Amino acid sequence: MPVTQTRYAIDPATAKTLDTGQLRDHFHVGGLFAAGQIKLVYSHYDRLILGSAVPAGAALTLDHMAETGTANFLERREMAVLNIGETGTVSVDGADHSLDNGEVLYIGMGAGAVTFSGAGRFYILSAPAHQTYPTTLIKLSDARRVEMGAKETANERVIIQFLHPDVCQSCQLLMGYTQFAEGSVWNTMPAHVHDRRMEAYLYFGMPEDSRVFHLMGEPSETRHIVMANEEAVISPPWSIHSGAGTSSYTFCWAMAGDNVDFTDMDMVPMGDLR
Numbered sequence: 001m002p003v004t005q006t007r008y009a010i011d012p013a014t015a016k017t018l019d020t021g022q023l024r025d026h027f028h029v030g031g032l033f034a035a036g037q038i039k040l041v042y043s044h045y046d047r048l049i050l051g052s053a054v055p056a057g058a059a060l061t062l063d064h065m066a067e068t069g070t071a072n073f074l075e076r077r078e079m080a081v082l083n084i085g086e087t088g089t090v091s092v093d094g095a096d097h098s099l100d101n102g103e104v105l106y107i108g109m110g111a112g113a114v115t116f117s118g119a120g121r122f123y124i125l126s127a128p129a130h131q132t133y134p135t136t137l138i139k140l141s142d143a144r145r146v147e148m149g150a151k152e153t154a155n156e157r158v159i160i161q162f163l164h165p166d167v168c169q170s171c172q173l174l175m176g177y178t179q180f181a182e183g184s185v186w187n188t189m190p191a192h193v194h195d196r197r198m199e200a201y202l203y204f205g206m207p208e209d210s211r212v213f214h215l216m217g218e219p220s221e222t223r224h225i226v227m228a229n230e231e232a233v234i235s236p237p238w239s240i241h242s243g244a245g246t247s248s249y250t251f252c253w254a255m256a257g258d259n260v261d262f263t264d265m266d267m268v269p270m271g272d273l274r
């Protein structure tokens with residue numbers, strides 16, 4: 001059985017009254033990637049579920065989560081699995097998919113139970129779906145690469161898109177990860193919001209004592225959440241999601257909501273940030 005928890009959605013007026021601990025209770029997700037466990041967080045923002053599976057030698061099966069109210073986890077949901085560990089296997093619908101580090105498996109609605117095995121550290125994302133699309137292994141060479149930023153502004157990076165209409169069809173899940181050029185540490189600066197889609201970030205590939213200062217909140221009411229390696233953060237649709245790290249890192253971004261248009265963002269003029 002997965003270890004589960006629920007995070008409720010709150011409005012920006014409430015969010016700005018929260019202290020550090022309360023902000024973390026609502027938005028920060030720690031303690032993922034525990035050996036021998038599937039851990040899942042059910043967010044009420046667009047009902048995105050995020051979590052982890054670390055088989056560590058023994059196979060782990062995800063078939064049911066009471067919070068979805070369905071007989072089977074994927075009955076009315078789609079899923080993406082990103083492997084941030086060594087090579088591992090994800091078995092679904094009678095097929096074994098071997099995922100190397102940095103590869104993504106999309107699993108369509110109705111595919112049934114999902115079994116994780118091998119040396120993988122699997123990051124799980126799932127959103128409600130309305131139709132099934134084929135389960136697809138997406139290799140790094142299949143993904144779409146978008147170069148962004150510049151060395152001078154410490155935000156030179158490549159956005160690698162895996163669940164994107166040009167790469168792999170999905171109902172509402174969009175996901176990929178962003179890697180930095182040497183010396184660049186700023187993600188998504190200038191900042192943006194997209195009130196019609198929520199987002200979740202997983203920060204990984206960080207040295208143990210490194211931290212990312214993740215920025216959140218309405219542009220006129222920003223807050224920060226200090227993030228360590230392999231920790232996730234839920235970004236409400238009304239919030240900026242940006243940050244800077246004390247060293248290099250990679251982050252997986254994932255979105256669910258009203259459209260699958262990655263470029264649909266409302267950029268925040270620098271002068272509006274507070």
Ligand SMILES: O=C(O)C(=O)C[C@H](O)C(=O)CO
Nearest residue numbers: 157159178187188189241253
């Ligand atoms: O580096 C970036 O910029 C991103 O990766 C942006 C996120 O993907 C995002 O916020 C998309 O809406």
Ligand SMILES: [Zn+2]
Nearest residue numbers: 192194199241
């Ligand atoms: Zn965004």
